[in-house]
Amino acid sequence: MLESPSHPSHKYETQVLKEEFVSAMPGRRGVGSTSPPLKTICASDPNHYSPLPTTSLSSNLAHSIIPQRPPGAPTGGDVISVLPSELLCLIFESYLEPSSSIVGDNGIPSEIDAIHKTGPYGFFSISREYLITPVPLTHVCRSWRHAAIGHRNLWSSVALAFTNGRNLQGDDDEEGGDKYADAFEDFELFVRGKINLLSSFLHRALDGPLSISFSASVTTQTSCSSFNRDFGLVHEALALICRYSRTWRNLRIELGQGWGVETFLASLVRSPGVIEGGFVSLESLHLELAVSDEEKGRRRRFATPGPSFQAHRMAARVRLMHLSLTVKDVYRVLLRRSPHLTDLTLDDTFFTCVEGLEYDACTSYQSRCPWDDPPHELVQWTQLTNLSIHCDSISGRKVLAICSRTPKLETLTIRSVGSNRSSDRHHYPSSISLSRLRSLDITFLSGPEPLFAALVLGPLLATVEVNMYALQTQRHLRRSGPQRRYLLKEILGPLDRMLEAGPSSSRRKVELRCSVDRSFIDLDGTELDATTSAFTASVDEQWMEENGLNALVTCGGRRVVEVFG
DSSP: OOOOOOOOOTTOOEEEEOOOBGGGSTTOOSOBOOSOOEEEEEESOTTOOOOOOOOHHHHHHHHHHSOOOOTTOOOHHHHTTTSOHHHHHHHHHHHHSOOGGGBOTTSSBTTOOHHHHSOTTEEEESOSSSOOOSGGGGGSOHHHHHHHHHOGGGGSEEEEEEEOOOOOOOSSTTTTOOTTGGGHHHHHHHHHHHHHHHHHHHHHTTTSOEEEEEEEEOOOOTTSTTHHHHHHHHHHHHHHHHHTGGGEEEEEEEEOSHHHHHHHHHHHTTSHHHHTTOOTTOOEEEEEEOSOOOOHHHHHHTOSOSHHHHHHHHHHHHHHHHHHHHHHHHHHHHHTTOTTOOEEEEEHHIIIIIISOOGGGOTTOOOSOTTSOOOSOSSOGGGOSEEEEEEEEEEHHHHHHHHTTOTTOSEEEEEEEEOOOGGGTTOOOSOEEETTOOEEEEEESSOSHHHHHHEEEOTTOOEEEEEEOOOOOHHHHTTSSOOOOEEHHHHHHHHHHHHHHSOHHHHTTOEEEEEEEGGGEEOOSTTBOTTSOSSEEEBOHHHHHHTTOHHHHTOOSOEEEEEEO
16 A cells, blocks of 8 residues: 555544445446555655654654755645656555555555455456555556556456356256346346456557466356356456467466366467467466366256156266367467467376376367367477366376476476376386476375485475375375374475485575475374474474484574374
């Protein structure tokens, strides 16, 4: 927030720009401000520029810290108007940055709870983490509006989410109807307003690099009377986003229904990025694409075995295969045309649909990009510097195979490393060097030894975070035996050896956090620091030294080794 100096004079008043829809203002309709109030930008009394009325002592202090207006200098109301537009735009950019004063105890800005703080239909902001927009800056005065609209950096970041917040309707329109019919018009009004804002942002960003985050979770059934309207709204937003595909720098798309993925692909293959030679500015890509339409009512309708049930079951399998290949086409179109992509996020859908499925698995599917030759390797692993893998469970062997192809990695985040198949035990590489790695963040659902034993980290390593929530074995997963319990030394040993193998000079500056679930380890009490809490207890440093965990002890940065649960 920008705040003016405080003067305890009755003549000095401040003005507050309250958050309100622009539709309430004369001459403007359909666009709403989503930002918190912009307080006290300028004084309402332009001629009041005198210092505080004080005694001689306080007056001397005031003269020493408050610049005095020389004769002929602009008054308080003119100061803002005579600022160079470059300086004014820097102030605007500072207004859009999160302030440390509003960050909560958990380190998250207070406005982050997007869905619950902005209503049931989604949000619009410049960031998924900080709900604010530059729209209020254009409502102050003519000079501010001209400067703000002309500064494309203010409009180059957009975060937009749609969710209709409704359950699915009943089995039949006549019987169940739509329980939330009264909310239809409210949802459409909200989405229409945000699409108008999106259009304004993209137009004002001109040809500058864009950071776009779009999420749509519209749970309307295809049989519902409002489906065509909801489909049209999502299609309109995706088509507008794809129209600016040549200037994408950071792209994040989350689509909760299969028809949304099909809509995205249809807009994507017609976008300038495909027609005019690629997504040349794209550096970061994060996709979360559904392979289901979530038509629960239709599934219940054919719950009784019979000819109709069998036909529906076969149609559902074909539909699932079509959606899976649609996801593969989306990745294929984007990854093959992004020569400067360095930041990539992958999930279970990628490994299942893109790497684990071939087009000939479903002869009825018609690819939307048939002119593309099947690539030998879809992801250009060698150019990636930041990689995030978010899976329910990915084998350690698979992680190491990826690491062996990404020598330039600087940050690696993995959720979650699970148990390997018994056939994988002899396929681990002996050594994989990640000499440029700066940050390592891994969550384990199985033993860390095979993965950590093969990783060789370099001198640039700065942060390591390891979370161990379970140590599953194949025997336990097959329910042929109980969950094995481990000694704490067995759990921390592989991490210690991995750090020990790296350069000692880098270990002295590494910030380390290691959290271990208490449920699968045996403790006798000597391992833990008695002064810490019962739920989360720190591991005793002397105990680590006595058990040879010297690399953990000598980490020179902030170090947290704890047992929780």
